C-alpha cells in the first residue's frame with residue numbers, strides 16, 4: 001500500500017511539475033517573438049553554470065527542472081529525444097521541462113538560464129539581507145518594531161506610553177507590515193505589544209482629528225481604513241499568532257478571532273467596551289465571537305462590555321493557552337521557534353484550507369460592521385462617550 005501511495009504521489013508531483021512548466025504558466029519562461037537585444041555569451045553561460053554550485057539552499061524541484069530544461073535547450077537545442085514511458089516519472093518530468101521550451105533559440109535559452117541562476121542567487125542574498133536588517137526595522141516604521149528572525153516575523157506594537165493605542169498612522173503601518181510579512185521568508189507571523197499592555201484599542205484621539213470634509217469625511221475615511229485593516233488579517237496567508245502580553249481592549253480583542261493561535265499571559269484581560277462608547281463591534285467579531293463562544297457568552301462581551309480574564313477567554317475559545325506571568329516569554333518563544341521550523345508551505349496551505357471556506361463570509365461581515373460603525377461614529381452617543389473619556393482624563 002505504502003509503495004502505491006508513494007508512486008501516486010510521485011506521479012501527482014510529476015504532473016504538477018510538468019504543468020507548471022508550461023510556458024504560459026511561468027512568467028520567466030514566457031517567450032517573446034523578438035529576442036532580447038542583450039544575449040548572454042557562452043562565457044557568461046559557463047559562469048552561471050559554475051555559480052549554480054554556490055547556491056547555499058536547494059532551489060526546489062520546480063526550479064531545478066527549469067534549470068535542466070534551459071540547460072538542455074542551450075547546449076543541445078530543441079528536445080530531440082523520445083518521450084519516456086508513463087511510469088518513468090523522473091525522466092518524464094525532465095523531458096517535459098525540456099520539451100516545453102519548444103523551439104526557442106539556444107541563445108535565448110542561455111540568457112534565460114543566466115537570468116534564472118541570477119535570480120536564485122539574488123534571492124539568497126536578499127534573504128541574508130533581511131536577516132541582517134530585519135524587515136521593516138525601526139527606520140521603516142514609526143509605531144511598530146518589526147523583526148524577522150528564526151523564520152518568525154514579529155510585529156510589536158510600540159507605543160507603550162499610550163498602552164499601544166492604535167493611531168491612524170499605526171493602522172497604515174500594520175497593514176504594510178502584514179503585507180510584507182505575507183511575502184517574506186518567514187514561516188509564522190507573531191503580534192505582540194511593547195510594555196505592560198498588549199493594546200488599548202483604537203486611539204480615541206483619532207476622533208479628534210477632523211479633516212476638511214468635517215465629521216462625515218472623518219467617519220468615511222475611518223471606515224475605509226478599518227475595512228482595509230481587517231481585510232489584511234482575513235487575507236493573511238500564513239499562520240498568525242498573538243502573544244498577548246497584557247490587557248487588550250477594543251479592536252485588538254475583536255481581531256483575535258482572525259488569528260490562528262492566541263497565547264496569553266495570566267494577567268491579560270480582554271475587554272470590548274463598545275456600547276459604553278456608543279459604538280459597535282468590528283474585526284469580524286460579530287461573526288467570529290458567537291461562533292467561538294456561543295451567542296450568549298459573545299453577547300456579554302460585545303453588548304454588555306464584560307471584561308474577561310485570560311483564563312475565562314481561554315475557556316471560551318478566544319485564547320488557545322494561558323501561561324503564568326513570570327514564565328510567559330520564556331515558555332512561549334521556544335514553542336514559537338519550534339513551530340517556525342515546520343515546513344512553510346504545508347503550514348500556509350493548511351491555514352488557507354481552514355480559513356478559505358469562510359473568507360467570503362468574513363469579507364461580507366467586515367463590510368457590514370464597517371457600515372454600521374461609520375454611522376455609529378457620527379452618532380451623538382459615540383461623540384458624548386469620546387468627549388467623556390477626554391474630560392475624565394483632563395480632571396485627573
Ligand code: COA
Nearest residue numbers: 161162163165200201202203204205249250251273277393
Ligand atoms: N486612546 C487614546 N489614548 C489612550 C488610549 C486610547 N485607546 N488608551 C490609553 N491612552 C492613553 C491615556 O490617555 C494616557 O495618556 P496620557 O499619559 O497622555 O494621559 C496613556 O495612554 C496611559 O493610559 P492611562 O489611562 O493613564 O493608563 P491606565 O492603566 O490607567 O488605563 C486603559 C489604561 C487602557 C484602561 C485606559 O487608558 C482606557 O480605558 N483607555 C481607553 C480604551 C478604549 O476605550 N479603547 C477603545 C476601545 S473601542
